[in-house]
Amino acid sequence: MTNFCSIKDVEDPAGWIKEAIELKEKIEKDGPFARSGKSICLLFFNPSLRTRLSMQKAAYNLGIESFVFNLNSEGWQLEFGDGVVMNGNTSEHIIEAAGVMSSYFDAIAVRAFATLTHKQDDYQEKILSQFVKYCSVPVINMESATSHPLQSFADMITIEQFKKVAKPKVVLSWAPHPKALPQAVANSFLHWSNRMDYELVLTHPKGYELDPAIVGNARVEYDQNKAFSGADFIYAKNWSAFNDEVYGQVVSKDESWTITPEKMALTNQAKFMHCLPIRRNVIAMDAVLDGPDSIVITQAGHRITSAQMVLKQLLNIK
Numbered sequence: 001m002t003n004f005c006s007i008k009d010v011e012d013p014a015g016w017i018k019e020a021i022e023l024k025e026k027i028e029k030d031g032p033f034a035r036s037g038k039s040i041c042l043l044f045f046n047p048s049l050r051t052r053l054s055m056q057k058a059a060y061n062l063g064i065e066s067f068v069f070n071l072n073s074e075g076w077q078l079e080f081g082d083g084v085v086m087n088g089n090t091s092e093h094i095i096e097a098a099g100v101m102s103s104y105f106d107a108i109a110v111r112a113f114a115t116l117t118h119k120q121d122d123y124q125e126k127i128l129s130q131f132v133k134y135c136s137v138p139v140i141n142m143e144s145a146t147s148h149p150l151q152s153f154a155d156m157i158t159i160e161q162f163k164k165v166a167k168p169k170v171v172l173s174w175a176p177h178p179k180a181l182p183q184a185v186a187n188s189f190l191h192w193s194n195r196m197d198y199e200l201v202l203t204h205p206k207g208y209e210l211d212p213a214i215v216g217n218a219r220v221e222y223d224q225n226k227a228f229s230g231a232d233f234i235y236a237k238n239w240s241a242f243n244d245e246v247y248g249q250v251v252s253k254d255e256s257w258t259i260t261p262e263k264m265a266l267t268n269q270a271k272f273m274h275c276l277p278i279r280r281n282v283i284a285m286d287a288v289l290d291g292p293d294s295i296v297i298t299q300a301g302h303r304i305t306s307a308q309m310v311l312k313q314l315l316n317i318k
């Protein structure tokens, strides 16, 4: 594996889940690895709590030094265009920035959210692909325009930990949000769960259809109550519209889609999941988040489990 940018970089997701749990258990038993002499740069164009801290903790557990760089507030404004006359606001080209950082570190991890205004740039992964192109060391996706594989890998580890039947019913449900959010988490969740042996259902209001190529074998059910019936896992997430004419827009804030205890009662005592951060009483009610079936904290804990596996593989840590 040369990069970790999407599920395409992972041949055997089920094998990875197993190995990630073994690695977690080994670290819990034996403590952190000895210093490896390796180092990683965590580059953020957007805010983060879990991704930043879980990557740093995973690096610490593997004896890797991590350096955080909040590029928007602390770095030069980067230029990504080819052949641009740089007499405007951008001070440094990705060509030099990536070249220099590759000479300092053994891997570069990047968080760069979708623009939500330029669909083509977003779905061609304009920013992440430029890092892949110009970095000479592995690149790790810490949530790009269209995917968040570290999150989905953690989500699959969590489902495997909590599932009570061999083939659980897993429901990805849209929920309302005041702001326009990316499709990355939902896309990645579909990428990964399509590779698992799940009964996969996607539910959202009309107008929130996702890329059909990514939806894959998930069954789309526009009636949220029907989707929830008999579910073993409810994964809530908001995303903005994908369709061309309304790309990146909030086309509905329908409050009837908020996850309530009444809706959870339709399920097979489903576990409640969300990638966090979550808007309480908008995405899901307090009673759901504070109830016994919410596993969001364990899920966030597995961000370390997944990050450890990715770093160990990419940096060849023994």
Ligand SMILES: NCCC[C@H](NC(=O)CCC(=O)O)C(=O)O
Residues within 6 Å of the ligand: 143, 148, 179, 181, 182, 183, 184, 185, 238, 275, 276, 277, 278, 279
């Ligand atoms: N990395 C996890 C989610 C990040 C982002 N959420 C957000 O921007 C929420 C912001 C807010 O609630 O104000 C998203 O949906 O892709």
Ligand SMILES: NC(=O)OP(=O)(O)O
Residues within 6 Å of the ligand: 047, 048, 049, 050, 051, 052, 143, 151, 275, 276, 277
């Ligand atoms: N779930 C997730 O990626 O959280 P952060 O945005 O806080 O990193």
